[in-house]
Amino acid sequence: MIKTLRNLACIALLFAEGLMAAELNIEITQGVDNPIPIAVVPFSWEGANALSEDVAAIVAADLQQVGEFRALPRGNMLSMPDEAAEVFFRDWRILAQDYVLVGKITHSPGSQLVQVQYEFFDVAREQKLVGEVLTGSMSQLRDIGHEISNVVYEQVTGIRGAFSTEILYVSAQFISPELTYYRIEKSDYDGRRSQVLVESQEPLMSPTWSPDGTQVAYLSFETNLPRIYIQEIATGQRRQITDFPGINSSPVWSPDGTKLAMVLSKDGSPDVYVMDLMTNQLTRLTDHPRAETEPSWTADSRSVVFTSDRTGQPQIYQVGITGGFPERLTFDCFYCAKGRFLPDGKNLVHVRRDTREDNSYSIAIFNIETQRLITLTDTSLDESPSVAPNGSMIMFATKVNGKGVLDAVSIDGRVKFRLPSAQGDVREPSWSPFFN
Amino acid sequence: MGTHSMKFFKTTVLALSIMGLAACSSTGDEEAMASSAATNSSADTSAAQRAEAERLAREREAQARMEAAALATTVFYFDFDVSEFMASDRDVLAIHGRNLAANSSRRIRLEGHADERGTREYNLALGERRANSIRDYLVVNGASLSQIETVSYGEERPADTGQTEAAYRLNRRVEIR
Numbered sequence: 001m002i003k004t005l006r007n008l009a010c011i012a013l014l015f016a017e018g019l020m021a022a023e024l025n026i027e028i029t030q031g032v033d034n035p036i037p038i039a040v041v042p043f044s045w046e047g048a049n050a051l052s053e054d055v056a057a058i059v060a061a062d063l064q065q066v067g068e069f070r071a072l073p074r075g076n077m078l079s080m081p082d083e084a085a086e087v088f089f090r091d092w093r094i095l096a097q098d099y100v101l102v103g104k105i106t107h108s109p110g111s112q113l114v115q116v117q118y119e120f121f122d123v124a125r126e127q128k129l130v131g132e133v134l135t136g137s138m139s140q141l142r143d144i145g146h147e148i149s150n151v152v153y154e155q156v157t158g159i160r161g162a163f164s165t166e167i168l169y170v171s172a173q174f175i176s177p178e179l180t181y182y183r184i185e186k187s188d189y190d191g192r193r194s195q196v197l198v199e200s201q202e203p204l205m206s207p208t209w210s211p212d213g214t215q216v217a218y219l220s221f222e223t224n225l226p227r228i229y230i231q232e233i234a235t236g237q238r239r240q241i242t243d244f245p246g247i248n249s250s251p252v253w254s255p256d257g258t259k260l261a262m263v264l265s266k267d268g269s270p271d272v273y274v275m276d277l278m279t280n281q282l283t284r285l286t287d288h289p290r291a292e293t294e295p296s297w298t299a300d301s302r303s304v305v306f307t308s309d310r311t312g313q314p315q316i317y318q319v320g321i322t323g324g325f326p327e328r329l330t331f332d333c334f335y336c337a338k339g340r341f342l343p344d345g346k347n348l349v350h351v352r353r354d355t356r357e358d359n360s361y362s363i364a365i366f367n368i369e370t371q372r373l374i375t376l377t378d379t380s381l382d383e384s385p386s387v388a389p390n391g392s393m394i395m396f397a398t399k400v401n402g403k404g405v406l407d408a409v410s411i412d413g414r415v416k417f418r419l420p421s422a423q424g425d426v427r428e429p430s431w432s433p434f435f436n
Numbered sequence: 437m438g439t440h441s442m443k444f445f446k447t448t449v450l451a452l453s454i455m456g457l458a459a460c461s462s463t464g465d466e467e468a469m470a471s472s473a474a475t476n477s478s479a480d481t482s483a484a485q486r487a488e489a490e491r492l493a494r495e496r497e498a499q500a501r502m503e504a505a506a507l508a509t510t511v512f513y514f515d516f517d518v519s520e521f522m523a524s525d526r527d528v529l530a531i532h533g534r535n536l537a538a539n540s541s542r543r544i545r546l547e548g549h550a551d552e553r554g555t556r557e558y559n560l561a562l563g564e565r566r567a568n569s570i571r572d573y574l575v576v577n578g579a580s581l582s583q584i585e586t587v588s589y590g591e592e593r594p595a596d597t598g599q600t601e602a603a604y605r606l607n608r609r610v611e612i613r
Contacts (some may be wrong), residue, residue, distance in 0.1 A: 291561035
């Protein structure tokens with residue numbers, strides 16, 4: 001936990017509020033039928049001034065956003081305990097709550113730091129499941145709230161929570177036909193605390209995280225040609241890493257961090273290449289006169305999934321990084337593209353248009369072992385799926401009333417939430433890895 | 437407005453192709469007439485020469501006008517999921533190609549675009565393929581590869597931000613710059 005908080009401190013120091021960032025406001029668009037009832041009691045605070053953040057509200061919002069929980073409205077609570085001694089399970093049984101979270105925030109006089117103590121209870125078993133004290137600065141209360149959500153989520157579901165993760169995305173603010181501001185922004189997973197990492201009047205595309213979460217790679221047209229850049233998130237320091245003729249696109253780090261897959265059309269048509277980031281040496285993975293693009297890595301860093309229209313329409317293939325003949329993964333669709341595996345390595349998330357006639361692009365999951373297909377979305381211009389590091393949700397871009405928005409859907413399709421942008425279009429979300 | 441300019445563009449191309457055909461078919465006849473005129477009296481000869489000179493001047497004018505119109509035509513549209521330029525654009529593109537051949541210091545940039553349907557990175561590939569289709573035809577008509585830079589913007593720079601078929605039609609394009 002100390003390590004976590006050290007990381008939190010770094011994050012807080014390095015990011016002042018982004019002035020121009022497109023503020024995203026979360027909307028839950030679909031939840032499960034029987035969400036787990038949980039009471040998140042307001043955390044007590046005895047300081048002179050009101051706190052900048054309502055930690056309990058952050059936890060309740062986190063848990064509701066992923067759809068599996070329903071937080072009890074505060075007005076319905078019979079008591080507002082802030083520690084174990086004050087928790088009477090009968091009060092919560094009457095309200096049909098399965099779980100109760102209580103907490104208190106204190107600070108030593110003269111200190112800049114606050115202590116957040118929380119305790120989490122199972123109502124039916126009348127048992128404390130977990131309790132901890134987290135220390136941080138006032139500006140880290142939101143991070144501490146997300147940490148508590150991670151613990152609660154994992155206690156109940158057995159799955160690691162991804163509430164402390166972040167997203168990268170592209171925003172485009174149209175000013176006039178001659179002027180559009182393109183930005184790569186970074187925010188919390190829920191769209192809060194957005195910050196601009198880079199801004200340009202030429203298009204920016206394909207932001208992607210390094211596996212350690214410290215760098216971002218993207219495509220910028222700032223030289224009037226599409227070129228790949230890598231930027232240190234903490235310092236803003238950036239370098240152009242490609243300058244080949246034609247398309248230079250689709251950068252994506254190998255999970256082991258040593259290589260960058262990319263698409264280059266320097267040899268006549270777009271093909272997938274791998275650059276060794278130590279030696280800058282290029283290895284060509286595909287060699288075909290049609291388009292090969294949209295690489296993504298398998299978890300073992302040993303093969304790459306890509307889109308190719310070698311049979312006429314885009315389909316998804318996989319090839320080993322030592323070369324060889326690509327294996328085709330999708331067949332029964334008019335347009336299957338942008339494939340990436342869930343952490344299990346069997347379920348392939350992709351963009352899918354079933355037939356030429358249906359004219360609708362959805363996010364779908366195809367299990368390459370069982371051949372089972374699940375279409376997750378019912379919007380029609382869906383693209384750029386990105387999987388949460390715990391494998392539970394997929395964020396993607398779509399259009400709603402002509403505006404680009406970011407949507408998230410659980411991998412079973414039951415839960416959906418939306419992050420519409422208050423200004424301009426947002427697109428190309430990239431979900432961060434876990435930061436610790 | 438987008439749809440309107442599209443219609444205007446189509447009529448221009450049609451007019452140009454008709455003018456092109458007329459120019460080609462007239463040349464042979466004029467030569468035959470000019471040689472027969474030479475056997476007549478001197479008065480007739482000078483009148484015929486004048487008429488012939490005027491005709492040639494008109495023809496040159498028409499040719500220049502057509503070339504100017506063709507060179508002013510710098511946006512070429514594509515069918516859905518198609519990367520070959522439309523057959524109706526062939527004569528305009530040929531004029532661009534010959535103009536580049538005649539002006540070896542001229543440099544152009546071909547910017548390829550796609551509509552927003554489908555994935556962004558695949559659309560980048562589609563835009564490049566469209567630009568290359570036009571580049572190759574310019575080269576066939578005498579342009580040098582070194583005169584032409586191609587770049588694809590994929591779906592990143594739509595001409596029309598709407599979600600209609602008409603908007604998509606305007607966005608699937610290559611622009612000569």
